[in-house]
Amino acid sequence: MAGQGDAGRAGARVPRVELRGISKHFGSGAARVDALKDVSLDIFGGSVVGLLGPSGSGKSTLLNAIACITEPSRGRMRLDGDTVYDNRWLRPDLRRLRLEKIGFIFQFHNLLPFLTALENVRLVLDLAGWPREAARQRAAELLDYLQVGDRGQALPAQLSGGQAQRVAIARALANQPRIILADEPTAALDSERAGIVMDLLRGVARKNDAAVVVVTHDEKIFDRLDEIFYLRDGWLVPPEAAPTPPRLAIASSDMRL
Numbered sequence: 001m002a003g004q005g006d007a008g009r010a011g012a013r014v015p016r017v018e019l020r021g022i023s024k025h026f027g028s029g030a031a032r033v034d035a036l037k038d039v040s041l042d043i044f045g046g047s048v049v050g051l052l053g054p055s056g057s058g059k060s061t062l063l064n065a066i067a068c069i070t071e072p073s074r075g076r077m078r079l080d081g082d083t084v085y086d087n088r089w090l091r092p093d094l095r096r097l098r099l100e101k102i103g104f105i106f107q108f109h110n111l112l113p114f115l116t117a118l119e120n121v122r123l124v125l126d127l128a129g130w131p132r133e134a135a136r137q138r139a140a141e142l143l144d145y146l147q148v149g150d151r152g153q154a155l156p157a158q159l160s161g162g163q164a165q166r167v168a169i170a171r172a173l174a175n176q177p178r179i180i181l182a183d184e185p186t187a188a189l190d191s192e193r194a195g196i197v198m199d200l201l202r203g204v205a206r207k208n209d210a211a212v213v214v215v216t217h218d219e220k221i222f223d224r225l226d227e228i229f230y231l232r233d234g235w236l237v238p239p240e241a242a243p244t245p246p247r248l249a250i251a252s253s254d255m256r257l
């Protein structure tokens with residue numbers, strides 16, 4: 001498994017996500033919860049990795065820390081070779097950082113209901129400062145790529161669940177992020193659509209050399225993950241000690257798309 005401090009195995013490649021000794025606690029005294037304990041890992045471009053573990057094991061906290069939404073309590077985090085956290089945030093504008101580096105896909109699509117599919121995708125590009133025409137073109141191309149180009153003028157309520165999720169993926173990919181974080185992206189989809197979503201994410205990981213990190217309980221997609229990080233009680237469990245859920249094939253660390 002990549003990560004666990006074995007940077008040599010990946011040669012000179014810079015991990016898209018590099019965590020060293022990341023801990024996070026909430027509350028204090030008797031109410032203190034240690035949600036992440038000394039988590040170190042590397043995630044490289046071109047791979048789709050899963051964050052697995054029982055409920056309450058720290059998966060969402062870890063995903064939100066990587067997304068620069070939740071501030072860790074200590075440790076060091078580099079995104080795309082850029083140290084963004086070293087016992088404190090080093091970048092003053094985390095919103096801009098997220099816009100530059102990260103695409104986020106949620107379980108439910110979270111599209112803005114009063115904007116069309118095309119406008120939802122364009123919004124990200126407008127915020128990132130893309131020129132108007134280039135943004136329109138890119139948004140339309142992405143919707144085409146995700147096979148919902150003909151639904152560009154539809155409002156989210158007029159889309160099927162699978163279509164809405166693809167528009168949400170287009171939005172997450174709009175600014176060509178090198179890190180794509182997905183929280184239960186397939187939980188609301190049937191097997192066929194879940195497979196399509198995972199194939200899309202895999203395609204994007206390969207095409208853009210992006211790291212895709214998926215928090216999931218969804219057994220349907222376990223065999224589509226290149227690598228598994230398993231959390232238990234806030235600790236990252238070494239691969240050899242992680243349980244092997246049914247149908248879960250842990251890929252070799254050398255596997256690349």
Ligand SMILES: Nc1ncnc2c1ncn2[C@@H]1O[C@H](COP(=O)(O)OP(=O)(O)OP(=O)(O)O)[C@@H](O)[C@H]1O
Pocket residue numbers: 026027033034035053054055056057058059060061062
């Ligand atoms: N904002 C918060 N305040 C206090 N405790 C929190 C907060 N967020 C998470 N926790 C606690 O941190 C621990 C890890 O939570 P987290 O949501 O990261 O787990 P999870 O593995 O994502 O769980 P699930 O699979 O149920 O979503 C849990 O004990 C949770 O109650």
